[in-house]
Amino acid sequence: MYLIIRCPQCVTFTYVDNFQRWKLCPTCGHAYEVSKAPMYLEVQDHHEAEHIVRQMEKHLHANKKKDFSAEEKEELRHHYTTALKQRQQQHPVH
Numbered sequence: 001m002y003l004i005i006r007c008p009q010c011v012t013f014t015y016v017d018n019f020q021r022w023k024l025c026p027t028c029g030h031a032y033e034v035s036k037a038p039m040y041l042e043v044q045d046h047h048e049a050e051h052i053v054r055q056m057e058k059h060l061h062a063n064k065k066k067d068f069s070a071e072e073k074e075e076l077r078h079h080y081t082t083a084l085k086q087r088q089q090q091h092p093v094h
């Protein structure tokens with residue numbers, strides 16, 4: 001699992017392995033504790049994480065927003081779990 005988080009200093013979205021405790025921000029060089037950073041979503045692989053991070057940045061940019069509201073975060077999680085379930089039904093994992 002990977003966690004989509006945001007750097008508390010420069011607010012760049014990024015992702016970490018869920019066992020990782022510290023993250024060094026590639027954008028501003030700030031080292032921070034993963035558990036203290038705002039967490040947005042848990043995803044299954046890093047390709048997905050990268051894709052979602054880009055979508056999230058695009059979304060904020062398009063809407064001229066600085067952050068997601070609690071409802072938007074909830075929606076994001078819902079979208080992701082729904083998409084995941086559909087995929088598992090099409091390609092069942094044994």
Ligand SMILES: [Zn+2]
Nearest residue numbers: 007010025028
């Ligand atoms: Zn940063």
